[in-house]
Amino acid sequence: MTVRNGAPRRVHERVTMSDQDQRIQRPISTAELERRWAAVRAAMEAASIDVLLMQNNGDHMGGYVKYFTDLPATNGYPVTVVFPRDDLMTVVRQGPFGAVDEPPGGDNGVLRGVKRALMTPSYASCFYTAPYDAELAASGLAPYARATIGLVGAYQMSAAVADHVRAAFPQARFVDASDLVDRVKVLKSDEEKELIRDAARMQDGAMRAAFDAIKPGMRDREVAAVAQRYSHAYGSEQGIYLCASAPAGTPFHFGQWHFGNRVLREGDQFVLLVENSGPGGMYTELGRSCVLGRASQQMKDEFAFTLEARRFTLDRLVPGMPSARIWEEFNAFMVKNGRPPESRLYCHGQGYDMVERPLIRHDEPFPIQADTNIVVHPTYNHGGIMSWVCDNYLIGPDGPGPRLHEFPEIITEIG
Structure with missing residues (x-):
């Protein structure tokens, strides 16, 4: 550890940590964390990997850290985890220079399965702090200087961390272990499935609240803010x-808050996607359209076809089916029926990540598996109509179970 992070200052604030433990909403049970750790360690053993290194800086698509620690990475602040096959974790996170927390027995009510939590005030916007997290992560990897180190989620790991540890341990063997962890992480336990169902219930209520509030004169973002x-x-x-709005019969696409300034008018179509995590951190997503007035017969007919397109996909979400084959057959179905083929992503897994494997797409090697959480959302413009529907399903041994969302499968007419 270099001087810039200061002399280590141990902090054993059991009272404070206990207080934080009471403040955490919907913590994952320790038994569930232990199940995950055991499953990953068994996979590491089979692959001859001695330790994993991961880093996330947000909890939209940074679920690896959350999966191992039950603590999210947020706001662009990096959280780095060293996960040995034969020892407790080392966690590097935001905090005072030199601060070290060593939970007695690896558990203080918030940090669980953790030997040491090392802290440093680093910021991605300040280039000279780039080595800080890397140096602390290297201290956790020091016992594995000649071992096999698996990098998890390298897409989100900073180049500073990856470059530093490779230079620090030239005799180590580095491998990509993302796929290894994904194969465990995508399979949901009973506890995780209940969190997923609760997220869907939350989104039903959020969509109802938004559609109850919508009226001419509101801006798109104001409606989304209700949800x-x-x-x-x-x-x-x-x-x-x-969200987005447009005069009914006008092709359009929804967007983020930055594009939500349009004022709604009588007769407009409005679309809303609520894609957020429920208490406990699991993602689902719900998408619907409404009309400030009456929906045209053309809109209703197109929505009926959208439901048919979704059913076409659901019939193929059976364990063992290759993701690429579903993608190809879906696009052939769309073209045959005069609709545009999908060129982005209309069906995928979800969990601690807003988008999780498998992706139902030509480039996904995962087949469909039981115990995964899959969202289906065919979305397209055709004949001047923007049409879509979006709901989640848990995949069972024979295919999708019941739709998790209970919001009606309709175009809601307002007023």
């Missing part, structure tokens, strides 16, 4: 609320 307020009161921590 956000409902969700935050329910216990959501992060997520996105995509």
